[in-house]
Amino acid sequence: MTEEEKRHSVRVAARLEIQYRADDVETEGFIDDLSETGAWIDTPQPLPTGTRVDFTFELHDDQADVPITGSATVVRVQEMVGMALEFNEVEPEAAARIRFWVGALYFGQDPAELF
Numbered sequence: 001m002t003e004e005e006k007r008h009s010v011r012v013a014a015r016l017e018i019q020y021r022a023d024d025v026e027t028e029g030f031i032d033d034l035s036e037t038g039a040w041i042d043t044p045q046p047l048p049t050g051t052r053v054d055f056t057f058e059l060h061d062d063q064a065d066v067p068i069t070g071s072a073t074v075v076r077v078q079e080m081v082g083m084a085l086e087f088n089e090v091e092p093e094a095a096a097r098i099r100f101w102v103g104a105l106y107f108g109q110d111p112a113e114l115f
Contacts, residue, residue, distance in 0.1 A: 009035040009036055009037045009038075010035060010036075010102055010103065010106050011033045011034065011035040011102075012033060012034060012035075012102050012105040012106050013032065013033055013105075014031050014032065014033055014034040014039075014105070015030055015031070015032070016030065016031040016034065016057050016058065016059070016060075017029075017030060017031075017057060017058070018030065018031050018039070018041060018055055018056070018057040019055065019056045019057070020041070020053045020054065020055040020056075020072075021053060021054045021055075022047055022051050022052065022053045022054075023051075027043070027045075029041045029042055029043040029082075030042045030043075031057060032082065034098065034101075034102055035102060036087075036095060036098050036099045036102060037086060037087055038072065038075070038084060038085050038086040038087050039072075039084075039085050039087075040082055040083070040084050040085075041082050041083050041084075041085060042081070042082045043082050043083065044080050044081070046074070046077045046078070046079065046081070046082055046083035047074045047077070047083060048074065048077065049074050049075065049076065049077050050073065050074060051073070051074045052071060052072070052073055052088070053071065053072055053073075053074065053085065054069070054070070054071050055068075055069065055070060055071070055072055055085070056068070056069045059097055059098070059101050059111070060101075060111065060112045061097060061100075061101055061111050061112060062112075063097065068090065068094045068097065068098065069090075069091075069094070070087055070088070070089045070090035070091070070094065071087075071088045071089045072085035072086055072087045072088055073085065073086050073088055
């Protein structure tokens, strides 16, 4: 994905717990903003740029019991603040859920109330 394509992804403020693993070390954090192409993770101990992570998080939607899972790469780091993840692998159905959830929030709706 080019830098221009990344900029066109709608981002919304979110506060979602995320579990992620890199090199057999599991950690938790919070998603502070989310788009269909990635997320900003609030963590005082960000991973180095280029690190591949596997992640799991839950959306507050009608499928809240089905977590979003996939893999991502750390593309930006702000020491003691957080890191930006670019999603590499997310199942198509999960990507559609993220897109719908982000779109609902972007247009001022509560995704949980749409079901």
